[in-house]
Amino acid sequence: MLGCVLFTAMHLYALNIAPIETWTFRILHIAGGLMVGFAITAAMSVDPEGGAGKGSRPAGIERFAALITALASGYAGACALALWGLSEGPGVAVTNWLPLHLAVALAIASVAGVVSSWCFPSRGDRIHWPDLALMVSALVVAAFLIFVLGRWRMAAGTPLVGTPELLVSASGVLLIMELTRRIAGLALIAITSVFLLYAFAGPYLPGILEHDGYTAKRFFTYLYTDSGVLGPTTAVSSTYIILFITFAAFLQASKVGDYFVNFAFAMAGRSRGGPAKVAVFASGLMGMINGTSAGNVVATGSLTIPLMKRVGYHPLSAGGIEAAASTGGQIVPPIMGAGAFIMAEITGIPYTEIAFAALIPAALYFLAIYLMVDLEARRDGMQGLPKDQLPLVTEMLKRVYLFLPIIILITTLFMGYSVIRAGTLAMASAAVVSWLTPHWMGPKALLRALELGARMSVPLIAVCACAGIIVGVISLTGVGARFASMLLGLADTSHFLALFFAMCISILLGMGMPTTAAYAVAASVVAPGLQQIGISPLVSHFFVFYYAVLSAITPPVALAGYAAAA
Structure with missing residues (x-):
């Protein structure tokens, strides 16, 4: 089109x-x-x-x-x-x-x-x-x-x-x-x-909700x-989101994204509960770029969930593993589903500092999922997939150069290149490495990638604009500042109580929304209050971001879980 x-x-x-x-x-x-x-x-x-x-x-x-x-x-x-x-x-x-x-x-x-x-x-x-x-x-x-x-x-x-x-x-x-x-x-x-x-x-409203009206x-x-x-x-959707969604479209059009999944199957497919471990790796990697937990569940879960059920995982477990892994991709640096860029835009904290801060939480999150997957497979005596149904490790290692777009992205970001320049170079490298494969990107494939980038970006553009409406209401009415004052009052009683209340609000505000919108709204309401009780801006926003992300797998809405069930 x-x-x-x-x-x-x-x-x-x-x-x-x-x-x-x-x-x-x-x-x-x-x-x-x-x-x-x-x-x-x-x-x-x-x-x-x-x-x-x-x-x-x-x-x-x-x-x-x-x-x-x-x-x-x-x-x-x-x-x-x-x-x-x-x-x-x-x-x-x-x-x-x-x-x-x-x-x-x-x-x-x-x-x-x-x-x-x-x-x-x-x-x-x-x-x-x-x-x-x-x-x-x-x-x-x-x-x-x-x-x-x-x-x-x-x-x-x-x-x-x-x-x-x-x-x-x-x-x-x-x-x-x-x-x-x-x-x-x-x-x-x-x-x-x-x-x-x-x-x-x-x-006409009581208490902290009251304002003069407009x-x-x-x-x-x-x-x-x-x-x-x-x-x-x-600001983020018009720059970072569309750039990295287009990057994901280039990975998809060049079949480099398929290589990531096949590489995971080659490395972990034969191990105990192999398909679930593949889902953890592939969903984390692609979810980092995708920008929406539910969308990533649909993209990778269509392959991994049937295979998990085939090796013995209960359908509930298979869907839950995929939903949890895809949701976790939103906290994996360097892209973090565009969350890092929104955080940098709101707080003014350098992007590299945010990405470094996300390393340990992301590693612990996926280590926990991996261990649970392995323990369930051991308990139920599950096996991996047969060797003849998996890509050869040697063939995958011969094409390890297909990781080059991700390597270039990470390297250029930490060399001090702007996010825009780093993303553009990574996008170009995805097209270039495709020339070394049967799926090389010519003019038609490039146009198809640009079209796919627009189609994949539109949902996030609409959601970010709609979240902007909510942020505008919060800014105009001052309800965020009044909520901060309430948290400050709770903190006088107990910091734990204030943090627990902030966690609940972050999850509730994020229910049913993609990651970017969930974080933007929660950051407008909750993060200022956490900063007022003495928590640093980086920690405050990561706290809000983490629980806004988890809203995708929190009942009763659990958008990522709903996508996995479908």
């Missing part, structure tokens, strides 16, 4: 060759992610016949809805073109009514597109018309924000904003939440909705600043 390729290529070009102004880049990043996301996701059920089959809405109603949506999105797009084409330059509109017309049409198109995507089934072989309207809406939001960016920086979140700014920012929030609903389900949307409701219900204009425009949607979560 051309759009996916262009989306990934734009990021690589901007990150390495021609940097774009920070806010503009993040606005384009979110708009591009929304457009690609709406293009590749289905809103509700897919109707392969494309007709008014059983359970579908009458064709006349759908045509009317399509007409209204098309007119609104088309008019919004025309207003955006006029805003740019008929003005003297960004920030200078020809008429006063043009922004208002754009905003009203955009709001109608966004709401109509979302509702229509729920009500009318889509065809599986082409972009559905509501999704096309939502793609146009995402582009119009970006065009308007970039046009008024100079004023937006100064006025957003203040009483100086007008109705156009309110409608555009609210439409942007709606689009982000709709794409997140499609990709991540209702858990994150429910949490986000609670925070949105809290922003308006504050005057007008819709001030609230929604504040969310679309670097204190909310355009803040740390999007």
Whole structure:
């Protein structure tokens, strides 16, 4: 898909060759992610016949809805073109009514597109018309924000904003939440909705939850600043996440990722409970790059879980081992599922210091899993896989050069190269080493890797933007500071009690969310309180990060466990 390729290529070009102004880049990043996301996701059920089959809405109603949506999105797009084409330059509109017309049409198109995507089934072989309207809406939001960016920086979140700014920012929030609903389900949307409701219900709430309340204009425009949607979560998703997800796509397209799994099978497959030990190694390595526990369970578990069951592991144990190993990959340096980069962005602590600090916890985590796997295999008398079903160790050792991308990544990071440069060099090396294999990457394979990078990045982009909404609410209402004061009061009684309470909040806030979003939200609420009771920033954020990661395997949600069960 051309759009996916262009989306990934734009990021690589901007990150390495021609940097774009920070806010503009993040606005384009979110708009591009929304457009690609709406293009590749289905809103509700897919109707392969494309007709008014059983359970579908009458064709006349759908045509009317399509007409209204098309007119609104088309008019919004025309207003955006006029805003740019008929003005003297960004920030200078020809008429006063043009922004208002754009905003009203955009709001109608966004709401109509979302509702229509729920009500009318889509065809599986082409972009559905509501999704096309939502793609146009995402582009119009970006065009308007970039046009008024100079004023937006100064006025957003203040009483100086007008109705156009309110409608555009609210439409942007709606689009982000709709794409997140499609990709991540209702858990994150429910949490986000609670925070949105809290922003308006504050005057009626008791205790530390009370605040003065905010007008819709001030609230929604504040969310679309670097204190909310355009803040740390999007800063990371627009740089490190998309870079390393694209790196993972290059590993997959070049079959280097398959080599990692085969190498693990060759080394540990014949040992007692071999497939489970392979799952521990492969899931930890790929989970480090993947950025989402549940996604990694699906990627590696489809191979390891059936093999674990075949050598004698109970299905519950097989799923649990895979879920635990994939979740642990999020704390494995140097990438840590992008968690290290978010932590560096929030705390200002050098990335290398964070990566070094993660070494011992990650080693202990996987040592514990490995020992439990081995003890269960010994207790039940399990054997490994037969030799004839495993790759030859000698063949794997002959191709050990395929570890070069990971070696280059780690080496360049600790030589002081920037994360962007190190990731780009590792990505290029994945393509180069593929030339020494039958799966060498030519132009078509490179384009396929860029497309795959965009498709794999979109879920995390949507989730990070949605987490930015929550972070914006926390920042605006000050609930994080009040929570910190409460922790400080608990610490006067017992540090253990304060830490236990912080752990529970980190797990609860992270339930149902990918790692990056879980940590970003928990760090906004819990970490400041831990620092106020005397814990260093690095330790505070690692404490929060660890338990936010563990939310993926903590009942009742246990997103990684759910993926393993599927």
